[in-house]
Amino acid sequence: MSKIQITFPDGREQEYDQGITAMDIALDISEGLARNVLAARVNDVVVDASMPIQDDASLALLTWNDEDGKSTYWHSSAHLMAEALEALYPGVKLGIGPAIETGFYYDVDTGDRSISTDDFKAIEDKMLELARTKSVYTRKDVSKADAIAYFQDKGDEYKLELLEGLEDGEITFYEQGNFTDLCKGPHIPHTGSIKAIKLLKVAGAYWRGDESRPQLTRIYGVSFPKKKELDAYLELLEEAKKRDHRKLGAELELFMFSDKVGAGLPIWLPKGTAVRQRLEDFMKAEQLKRGYQPVITPHIAKKELYVTSGHYEKYGEDSFQPIQTPREGEEFFLKPMNCPHHCEIYGHRPKSYKELPIRIAEFGTVYRYEQSGELHGLTRVRGFTQDDAHIFCTPDQVKEEFLNVLDLTMHVVKKLGFDSFTAQISLRDPDNREKYIGSDENWEKAESAIIDACAESGMETVTAYGEAAFYGPKLDFMIRDALGRSWQLGTIQVDYNLPERFELEYIGADNEAHRPVMIHRAPFGSMERFVGVLIEHCAGKFPLWLTPEQYTILTISDKYEDYAKELKTTLDTLGLRGTIDDRAETIGRKIRDAEVKKIPYMLIVGESEAEARQISVRRQGDGDVGKMSPQEFADLIEQES
RNA sequence: GCCAAUGUAGCUCAGGGGUAGAGCACUUCCAUGGUAAGGAAGGGGUCGGUGGUUCAAUUCCACUCAUUGGCUCCA
Numbered sequence: 001m002s003k004i005q006i007t008f009p010d011g012r013e014q015e016y017d018q019g020i021t022a023m024d025i026a027l028d029i030s031e032g033l034a035r036n037v038l039a040a041r042v043n044d045v046v047v048d049a050s051m052p053i054q055d056d057a058s059l060a061l062l063t064w065n066d067e068d069g070k071s072t073y074w075h076s077s078a079h080l081m082a083e084a085l086e087a088l089y090p091g092v093k094l095g096i097g098p099a100i101e102t103g104f105y106y107d108v109d110t111g112d113r114s115i116s117t118d119d120f121k122a123i124e125d126k127m128l129e130l131a132r133t134k135s136v137y138t139r140k141d142v143s144k145a146d147a148i149a150y151f152q153d154k155g156d157e158y159k160l161e162l163l164e165g166l167e168d169g170e171i172t173f174y175e176q177g178n179f180t181d182l183c184k185g186p187h188i189p190h191t192g193s194i195k196a197i198k199l200l201k202v203a204g205a206y207w208r209g210d211e212s213r214p215q216l217t218r219i220y221g222v223s224f225p226k227k228k229e230l231d232a233y234l235e236l237l238e239e240a241k242k243r244d245h246r247k248l249g250a251e252l253e254l255f256m257f258s259d260k261v262g263a264g265l266p267i268w269l270p271k272g273t274a275v276r277q278r279l280e281d282f283m284k285a286e287q288l289k290r291g292y293q294p295v296i297t298p299h300i301a302k303k304e305l306y307v308t309s310g311h312y313e314k315y316g317e318d319s320f321q322p323i324q325t326p327r328e329g330e331e332f333f334l335k336p337m338n339c340p341h342h343c344e345i346y347g348h349r350p351k352s353y354k355e356l357p358i359r360i361a362e363f364g365t366v367y368r369y370e371q372s373g374e375l376h377g378l379t380r381v382r383g384f385t386q387d388d389a390h391i392f393c394t395p396d397q398v399k400e401e402f403l404n405v406l407d408l409t410m411h412v413v414k415k416l417g418f419d420s421f422t423a424q425i426s427l428r429d430p431d432n433r434e435k436y437i438g439s440d441e442n443w444e445k446a447e448s449a450i451i452d453a454c455a456e457s458g459m460e461t462v463t464a465y466g467e468a469a470f471y472g473p474k475l476d477f478m479i480r481d482a483l484g485r486s487w488q489l490g491t492i493q494v495d496y497n498l499p500e501r502f503e504l505e506y507i508g509a510d511n512e513a514h515r516p517v518m519i520h521r522a523p524f525g526s527m528e529r530f531v532g533v534l535i536e537h538c539a540g541k542f543p544l545w546l547t548p549e550q551y552t553i554l555t556i557s558d559k560y561e562d563y564a565k566e567l568k569t570t571l572d573t574l575g576l577r578g579t580i581d582d583r584a585e586t587i588g589r590k591i592r593d594a595e596v597k598k599i600p601y602m603l604i605v606g607e608s609e610a611e612a613r614q615i616s617v618r619r620q621g622d623g624d625v626g627k628m629s630p631q632e633f634a635d636l637i638e639q640e641s
Numbered sequence: 642g643c644c645a646a647u648g649u650a651g652c653u654c655a656g657g658g659g660u661a662g663a664g665c666a667c668u669u670c671c672a673u674g675g676u677a678a679g680g681a682a683g684g685g686g687u688c689g690g691u692g693g694u695u696c697a698a699u700u701c702c703a704c705u706c707a708u709u710g711g712c713u714c715c716a
Binding site: 114201202203204205206209210211215218220246250251257259263309310311314315318319336337339366368370371372373374375376380469470471520554556557558559584585586587588589590591592593594595596602604606607608616618623624 | 642673
């Protein structure tokens with residue numbers, strides 16, 4: 001028998017018989033490992049652990065600790081759920097059932113019956129029962145004719161439609177227990193490793209995402225090899241619920257919505273405004289240091305502006321419709337973007353190359369018509385303020401300016417306590433070039449500018465095709481919050497196209513007119529979205545430099561009100577902000593209320609404090625810190641900020 | 642925008658063809674308190690909005706608005 005060379009991820013090489021499977025190799029290493037192997041990556045392709053390997057190959061054994069291992073596990077769980085559904089609901093028709101970021105779903109057509117969360121328990125139980133049979137997931141090559149015959153016989157038109165798009169010879173079925181599905185795999189070895197299952201939600205989803213097609217029932221679930229892991233995950237969901245910025249925003253009186261004002265139009269209450277303005281001040285100061293010039297532009301502009309920019313053609317129908325002047329009938333749009341205004345600023349007089357780069361910054365409020373079903377708290381709204389700026393520079397300044405923006409973005413993200421993020425290079429969809437404006441040449445320049453600058457910064461990036469803006473490629477920052485969830489916040493875009501459409505120029509050293517390059521950037525993205533994410537990240541406990549109230553003075557009784565007032569004046573002078581709670585309530589009550597309001601420090605004053613000119617300090621969530629002077633308290637806050 | 646669910650006091654929620662209830666919050670009074678809810682009394686609702694059925698609608702029906710979960714979208 002001929003031998004093949006297997007290379008492991010650590011670089012180790014070993015010889016095995018041709019046709020050996022990943023599972024055999026795992027068994028060769030250790031039985032414990034073999035038990036945990038879910039799938040294998042052979043030459044960068046994820047395959048069944050039972051697939052024979054015929055040639056020299058690199059091999060990684062995938063377990064629950066690998067992303068690909070998990071998603072294979074969840075995909076297999078989707079098949080298990082489908083098997084359970086077929087058992088419980090005979091005649092159910094199946095759409096698709098993939099793994100998702102966390103868990104899996106299956107789209108099913110249950111005919112006249114409907115499935116609700118009340119049915120989850122029964123489905124979960126059935127799944128567990130089937131899982132315990134340790135049914136093996138078996139791969140089977142099938143001819144197209146046989147596959148069609150199988151699903152025709154079963155009466156599953158969705159699978160038949162999927163088959164239409166497949167070539168004969170590439171069709172495989174997977175079987176486990178009494179269940180057979182059209183699937184290209186891979187799958188885990190057997191159902192026995194699926195030990196803990198929770199179905200999470202049920203929702204309607206159109207077949208193939210097309211609203212003219214039938215609506216299927218999508219059942220979402222998640223599964224784990226250990227009950228403990230499921231419990232931890234459910235706890236995480238609970239924690240996320242507690243941190244929901246919509247809930248905390250209402251409780252802490254940060255922002256509100258009003259039916260009369262309109263959906264998706266956040267109203268910032270005094271405390272929310274206090275947080276937001278501190279963020280804005282921080283950014284403004286940082287930008288001034290870095291050579292940005294603040295500007296202010298109107299909230300509406302003539303349609304003409306957006307015809308020039310291309311936004312009208314692209315989004316005109318999907319914008320708030322124009323408002324008109326009563327006499328002349330001129331059409332004005334609520335501004336959905338700040339860049340066209342900023343282009344006008346750049347173009348208002350001839351520019352010399354000596355002036356570049358010009359960095360124009362504005363906290364610009366924009367209005368976009370988002371579909372009603374999309375609105376969500378502060379993270380998806382119809383009116384929001386971008387920490388926007390546009391850098392106009394020469395082509396050979398692009399890289400340096402881009403790197404400067406990267407540096408600024410890192411700086412602010414880290415300052416806010418987001419330690420982990422990924423950067424996504426968003427490029428054109430190569431198959432759909434008509435969605436974008438501008439020449440291929442401009443696009444290639446802009447795309448390579450981003451790719452080169454990222455490479456030079458040494459930052460890790462992922463590339464996403466089809467995610468670019470219509471006028472240029474982007475670098476999007478996906479910030480990971482305290483619960484490990486990813487949010488798209490800041491963005492940097494390199495744009496060769498708008499300067500062309502606005503005929504922007506500068507006079508170069510050669511005394512000729514040249515086209516500047518434009519960099520769009522917003523490190524926070526939008527203030528609304530950023531504050532929303534920040535609330536969830538810090539669970540409503542803002543860092544001291546941001547929090548609306550750093551302390552509250554709690555009086556033991558009304559006898560100490562004078563001392564409390566005096567104290568507040570002292571703390572004002574020391575640059576701290578806070579309030580006095582002199583309600584006729586017990587100290588226990590005042591402490592509880594301050595705890596619930598997440599005020600970082602409670603300063604308790606009674607007889608002993610008034611006499612000693614001191615305060616008893618209590619840290620939110622931690623309890624008593626001890627007595628100290630106002631100055632010592634100010635130092636403590638200073639230290640912690 | 643599409644599908645589904647939900648909408649009762651500031652908040653969380655109960656109720657149900659004969660115009661409403663709890664806890665918390667709020668107001669007043671009593672208690673002058675020592676590290677997460679002191680006691681008592683009181684005020685507060687066109688039951689999301691509009692229209693319809695009915696002797697009578699908060700309850701049933703239609704439409705509409707909003708919210709939630711998905712789908713599609715996101716300059």
